Amino acid sequence: MIPLPEGPVPATADAVIVGGGINGLAIAYELARRGMKHLVVLERDYLGSGSTGRCGGGIRQQWTTEENIRLAQESVAAFERLAGELGLQTFFRQGGYLMVTEDESHLDSMRKAVALQNSCQVPSRFLEPRECLEIVPQLDISRLKGASFCQKDGTAYPFSVVWGYAKASARRGVQIFIRTRLLEVRHGDGRITGVVTDRGEIATPLLINCAGPWSRSLAAMVGVQLPNRQERHEIMVSESCKPFLDPMVISISDGIYFSQSMRGEIVGGIGDPQEPHWDRPDQFDTRSQLRFAVRFARALTAYWPPARQLRLMRQWAGMYDVTPDHRPILGGVPGLEGYQMACGYSGHGFMLAPMAASRLAKQITTGEPDKIIDSLSLARFARGDIEADAFVVG
Amino acid sequence: MSKRILCRCEDVTIEEFGKAYRDGFAEMEALKRFTGVGTGFCQGKGCLCESALELARLRGIDPAQIPLTNIRPPIEPLTFEELASLDLPPLMGEMETALLRKDPEVGS
Numbered sequence A: 001m002i003p004l005p006e007g008p009v010p011a012t013a014d015a016v017i018v019g020g021g022i023n024g025l026a027i028a029y030e031l032a033r034r035g036m037k038h039l040v041v042l043e044r045d046y047l048g049s050g051s052t053g054r055c056g057g058g059i060r061q062q063w064t065t066e067e068n069i070r071l072a073q074e075s076v077a078a079f080e081r082l083a084g085e086l087g088l089q090t091f092f093r094q095g096g097y098l099m100v101t102e103d104e105s106h107l108d109s110m111r112k113a114v115a116l117q118n119s120c121q122v123p124s125r126f127l128e129p130r131e132c133l134e135i136v137p138q139l140d141i142s143r144l145k146g147a148s149f150c151q152k153d154g155t156a157y158p159f160s161v162v163w164g165y166a167k168a169s170a171r172r173g174v175q176i177f178i179r180t181r182l183l184e185v186r187h188g189d190g191r192i193t194g195v196v197t198d199r200g201e202i203a204t205p206l207l208i209n210c211a212g213p214w215s216r217s218l219a220a221m222v223g224v225q226l227p228n229r230q231e232r233h234e235i236m237v238s239e240s241c242k243p244f245l246d247p248m249v250i251s252i253s254d255g256i257y258f259s260q261s262m263r264g265e266i267v268g269g270i271g272d273p274q275e276p277h278w279d280r281p282d283q284f285d286t287r288s289q290l291r292f293a294v295r296f297a298r299a300l301t302a303y304w305p306p307a308r309q310l311r312l313m314r315q316w317a318g319m320y321d322v323t324p325d326h327r328p329i330l331g332g333v334p335g336l337e338g339y340q341m342a343c344g345y346s347g348h349g350f351m352l353a354p355m356a357a358s359r360l361a362k363q364i365t366t367g368e369p370d371k372i373i374d375s376l377s378l379a380r381f382a383r384g385d386i387e388a389d390a391f392v393v394g
Numbered sequence B: 001m002s003k004r005i006l007c008r009c010e011d012v013t014i015e016e017f018g019k020a021y022r023d024g025f026a027e028m029e030a031l032k033r034f035t036g037v038g039t040g041f042c043q044g045k046g047c048l049c050e051s052a053l054e055l056a057r058l059r060g061i062d063p064a065q066i067p068l069t070n071i072r073p074p075i076e077p078l079t080f081e082e083l084a085s086l087d088l089p090p091l092m093g094e095m096e097t098a099l100l101r102k103d104p105e106v107g108s
């Protein structure tokens, strides 16, 4: 049972978390688990209505930067226990991720990435094209140059994870307000003092920005400039068929990804280099395009011919919140006490959220600095301390 | 009691729908994802209105006050082979978005 209060918001709170996606709810849960009281989550629409509910649910540890590998690795361990911990089936399935490439030029970085992943104890391995057939027998390998595979990667159902975090947070006293919009932030003298919502004001010393694609405009309300840009990404689901595709297949050459859900549907998407970058919510346009369906169908049938007779049932779109180095922005900013954020996930914030939330909550409640959060702080851009992750797909 | 089916594609009964409602899935958006109502082959053509009526009954409000979930393309499922054979259309709304984009860093 997820209680969703309908009346006015409380007059005071120890923290207000903006965003009822996986990040906002995971952080609320992690703070409550560490003993924080009087927590409020604001979601202007329904739970999961932002990027989270539109995402592919993919969870992989095959990254090229150590921070992303570590966060994803800890998150996989979290997803392995989440259903029991939260008390809701998450449909987490470790069918693996098969990352393929058609470009000779990727092989070097792919081998290096596998070595880095292995040094972090991620059990990935490099595969020759014909070895991919052991994992996906019907794959067309004629254009492939190489691949990497990790059996421990997988997928989960985003809505279940969101509801699980909501339910477990509510059990610990977190108040979750849906259909409640943050309108204004009260701040002055270098600190946060409160928020104004369409259901009343809340005095609070701590504001956590988990607004996904809207985080840039929320940060601007308190004078924090984020380098994030927002991009539309489309995705689709096919009719159901018998289980016959074990892993998520993902191409770093053309950006297609597809997997089979536990209901038997193929879920997949493909990035479009022609999509514009936006930086204002009034520009966001998540209408579906025939162009996407055609591009996806071409790439899917080329990689995986048995899909030809399968039917596309529904397509939709969501926003990526993209940073210059494709890594999230976590933590606070100097000179503004009580402001924290977890955003800029660049299309992989579902898989990184459980551990980003746990580390951030620990840092907030104990005051102990966290190495990974520090290396992913907003300050890294000013320091010039950025190393882009090369394996961004979608 | 006999079993009453609300969504034939996903085999959801009125009873299951009501139980989900009582478990806190109080809106169509959440009920759809939790029970599967409207997510099958017909994409809600046969059950979305029925479900909204049932939800209105459970909440004791006028059905006109129940917001429905989005209808998305395609209208009828299409094979990937059919879709792959179509000409590639340009990005929709490119003109409008290009005009809207006033990005000082790009200098437009």
Ligand SMILES: Cc1cc2nc3c(=O)[nH]c(=O)nc-3n(C[C@H](O)[C@H](O)[C@H](O)COP(=O)(O)OP(=O)(O)OC[C@H]3O[C@@H](n4cnc5c(N)ncnc54)[C@H](O)[C@@H]3O)c2cc1C
Residues within 6 Å of the ligand: A018, A019, A020, A021, A022, A023, A024, A042, A043, A044, A045, A046, A047, A048, A049, A050, A051, A052, A053, A054, A055, A056, A057, A058, A059, A180, A181, A182, A183, A210, A211, A212, A213, A214, A233, A234, A235, A269, A317, A318, A319, A320, A342, A343, A345, A346, A347, A348, A349, A350, A351, A352, A394
């Ligand atoms: C098509 C697609 C596929 C993807 N596939 C994957 C994948 O396979 N794996 C993966 O890890 N990631 C994937 N992602 C990325 C992933 O969805 C996001 O990184 C992640 O969901 C971000 O979660 P969040 O909680 O930070 O943001 P969101 O889920 O966007 O939540 C932010 C919430 O804040 C609310 N909000 C905003 N402003 C306000 C306000 N003023 N007042 C109140 N509420 C407000 C919004 O309504 C929203 O619900 C995909 C994304 C897309 C679009």
